[in-house]
Amino acid sequence: MVSLSSFHALSTELRSAGVTLVAVSKMKPVEDILALYDAGQRDFGENYVQELVDKESKLPNDIHWHFIGHLQSNKVKYIAPFVHLVQGVDSLKLLQEINKQGKKVGRRIGCLLQVHIAREETKFGFDAAELEQVVQKLVEDAGVYDHVEVQGLMGMASLSEDEKIVRSEFRQLKDLFDRYTSIDVPGMRFRTLSMGMSGDYRLAIAEGSNLVRIGSLLFGAR
Numbered sequence: 484m485v486s487l488s489s490f491h492a493l494s495t496e497l498r499s500a501g502v503t504l505v506a507v508s509k510m511k512p513v514e515d516i517l518a519l520y521d522a523g524q525r526d527f528g529e530n531y532v533q534e535l536v537d538k539e540s541k542l543p544n545d546i547h548w549h550f551i552g553h554l555q556s557n558k559v560k561y562i563a564p565f566v567h568l569v570q571g572v573d574s575l576k577l578l579q580e581i582n583k584q585g586k587k588v589g590r591r592i593g594c595l596l597q598v599h600i601a602r603e604e605t606k607f608g609f610d611a612a613e614l615e616q617v618v619q620k621l622v623e624d625a626g627v628y629d630h631v632e633v634q635g636l637m638g639m640a641s642l643s644e645d646e647k648i649v650r651s652e653f654r655q656l657k658d659l660f661d662r663y664t665s666i667d668v669p670g671m672r673f674r675t676l677s678m679g680m681s682g683d684y685r686l687a688i689a690e691g692s693n694l695v696r697i698g699s700l701l702f703g704a705r
């Protein structure tokens with residue numbers, strides 16, 4: 484069940500903090516998405532390619548779709564025509580494929596590089612050293628990837644009750660983000676730091692997030 488009262492309270496809170504809300508609608512029906520759309524929400528996040536393609540075809544075309552799951556290179560082509568921001572870019576190969584598919588459809592596709600900050604091994608993303616290599620490569624190759632724009636970083640903290648752990652992981656990601664905000668080359672300009680979900684978004688904002696990805700708080704448990 485969509486909670487419109489949670490949505491209004493959250494929008495007000497985030498607006499005053501200057502933070503973008505991405506409503507994570509994975510596994511939720513189009514009716515629920517429309518209810519938030521009618522209340523004014525335009526940014527939605529999905530984790531699965533087939534589900535996203537299906538929903539996109541049924542919903543208004545001024546929605547900004549964020550792909551927040553693990554994206555396989557061979558599936559980029561299905562979302563390239565409409566995706567607004569690919570939040571989980573975790574390899575150079577994937578970025579190259581997004582660039583290739585962006586070129587085919589004549590779009591420059593926004594991307595965030597995913598950083599692995601959590602303790603859980605199951606989560607995807609670059610570590611700090613790998614991130615440094617990728618950023619350097621993008622600076623060296625500035626102009627080569629002319630159908631993507633790397634706009635910042637995304638990360639997920641550990642699923643932990645321990646606030647100290649979560650906070651320090653967010654802080655680590657913010658420090659990495661700050662390292663690269665002064666770079667301004669064709670194809671890469673950092674301005675978006677995507678961190679924070681239903682359970683930890685306030686900590687994330689306190690540590691410098693400017694985009695949160697929130698599902699269960701708005702749509703109920705999955």
Ligand SMILES: *Cc1c(COP(=O)(O)O)cnc(C)c1O
Pocket residue numbers: 507509530551552639679680681682696697698699700
């Ligand atoms: C599912 C998901 C979310 C939303 O999680 P909630 O705890 O329901 O807010 C955020 N980010 C990513 C990457 C997700 O996969």
